[in-house]
Amino acid sequence: MNYLMRVMVAIIAYLALPASAAVVILYHHVSDTTPKSTSISPAAFEAQMDYLAQNNFTVVPLLELTEKLRKGEPLPDKTVAISFDDSYASVYESAFPRLKKRGWPFTFFVNTDAVGTGKIFVNWDQLREMAKAGATIANHSSSHTHLPRREGSESAAQWRDRITQDINNAQQKIKQEIGTAPMILAYPFGEYDVDVQRIAKKLGYIAFGQQSGALYGKGDLQSVPRFPFGGSFTALDDFILKVNTKPMPLTDVEFYGDNKQKQENLIVREGAKPWLALTLSDDSLLKKINCFATGQGAITTAVIDNKLWVQPNKPLGAGRTRYNCTAYAGEKGRFYWYTQQWLATDKQGNWTYRD
Incomplete structure (x- = not known):
């Protein structure tokens, strides 16, 4: 080129x-x-x-x-x-x-x-x-x-x-x-x-x-x-x-289970480590994004086939967890930002109310 x-x-x-x-x-x-x-x-x-x-x-x-x-x-x-x-x-x-x-x-x-x-x-x-x-x-x-x-x-x-x-x-x-x-x-x-x-x-x-x-x-x-x-x-x-x-310049958002099997819903069982896959309109941002999970700090990211794959370091506890992903937007003090929520039942599939 x-x-x-x-x-x-x-x-x-x-x-x-x-x-x-x-x-x-x-x-x-x-x-x-x-x-x-x-x-x-x-x-x-x-x-x-x-x-x-x-x-x-x-x-x-x-x-x-x-x-x-x-x-x-x-x-x-x-x-x-x-x-x-x-x-x-x-x-x-x-x-x-x-x-x-x-x-x-x-x-x-x-x-x-x-x-x-x-x-x-x-x-x-x-x-x-x-x-x-x-x-x-x-x-x-x-x-x-x-x-x-x-x-x-x-x-x-x-x-x-x-x-x-x-x-x-x-x-x-x-x-x-x-x-x-x-x-x-x-x-x-x-x-x-x-x-x-x-x-x-x-x-x-x-x-x-x-x-x-x-x-x-x-x-x-x-x-x-x-x-x-x-x-x-x-x-x-x-x-x-x-x-x-x-807003993070996304073109697609996908959800996957621990084994990277694609899933539709945002509800998982306690102990799961679900993947989030993001496709962006600007591939140059893929390696610049940092992601964090509730109570875990910085979490795993990997660029595979022009997608950003995001997974928590630790299994999710029962209740609500959010992945927060950000990247510098090229202007002083401004960042791209995207958050994804997950809900986890207990290991028996029952809801808890620990938020």
């Missing part, structure tokens, strides 16, 4: 990379007195909002980004949508006044059974007040159950009916109380598998997890990433790193 051809190939590869870098950020409690694992202090929240305001980020309604995703339109760079999960009162008490003062929109995903049930949760009058001020009130299921997990001897059909009804009940309640209910869904605990995604797609939702990453126009509309902030992830430097990320 002569020099001119190499230059042309490089240009084409560059143009194929996603130029956009819209990010959705996620909070639960905004309070100094709620459980630390899911909380950010009002002061830390304010500092993060100040960073966005002072560094030329545009805060837009989440629905604006989801419509662009649905239509396959380009996503604007340095754009952020703000979201909250779980119906917590601290969103109304601490976050809402701060965002209202700035004139910034946000989305509040509410599990409707909890609304109005105690001081820790918002009530419908508060949700209507926020909606009138420009907030979007959206579906987080009615019961806040782990959607992929079967109950006892429940059949697949019974499970599908239960989950479908749980999502439908929340949507109907939001429409009844607020007047409108957008077709967006946040999975409780951020947990989903292929079957949950199929239900969300059949019902017509764009659905969000809690796995990290920037939005990607070619990504799965039933596993849209968000960066969660709370607990040990509240430091401003961590926030700055994440809101400046770009």
Whole structure:
């Protein structure tokens, strides 16, 4: 290949990379007195909002980004949508006044059974007040159950009916109380598998997890990433790193068992070491990507047949594990980012609730 051809190939590869870098950020409690694992202090929240305001980020309604995703339109760079999960009162008490003062929109995903049930949760009058001020009130299921997990001897059909009804009940309640209910869904605990995604797609939702990453126009509309902030992830430097990320330029994502036998689902047994295989639009990134697993630090990567193969160093424990893969994006302080979630039952195939 002569020099001119190499230059042309490089240009084409560059143009194929996603130029956009819209990010959705996620909070639960905004309070100094709620459980630390899911909380950010009002002061830390304010500092993060100040960073966005002072560094030329545009805060837009989440629905604006989801419509662009649905239509396959380009996503604007340095754009952020703000979201909250779980119906917590601290969103109304601490976050809402701060965002209202700035004139910034946000989305509040509410599990409707909890609304109005105690001081820790918002009530419908508060949700209507926020909606009138420009907030979007959206579906987080009615019961806040782990959607992929079967109950006892429940059949697949019974499970599908239960989950479908749980999502439908929340949507109907939001429409009844607020007047409108957008077709967006946040999975409780951020947990989903292929079957949950199929239900969300059949019902017509764009659905969000809690796995990290920037939005990607070619990504799965039933596993849209968000960066969660709370607990040990509240430091401003961590926030700055994440809101400046770009989507990993992927063309394909595949899942394999320990023996590299291809599989479809994201549920494995405790003790498994499943492989993730990534195909990128820019092969030059393959050897530049570093991957990490929950509780394991850096994990195994290998480039085989122009794919990045990723496997944990240790067997997965029961519950949820995420693989995080990043690479320098060629701009100071900016990285490509992709996260994949796995769910593991115990060795007998039973669900545990250690998250």
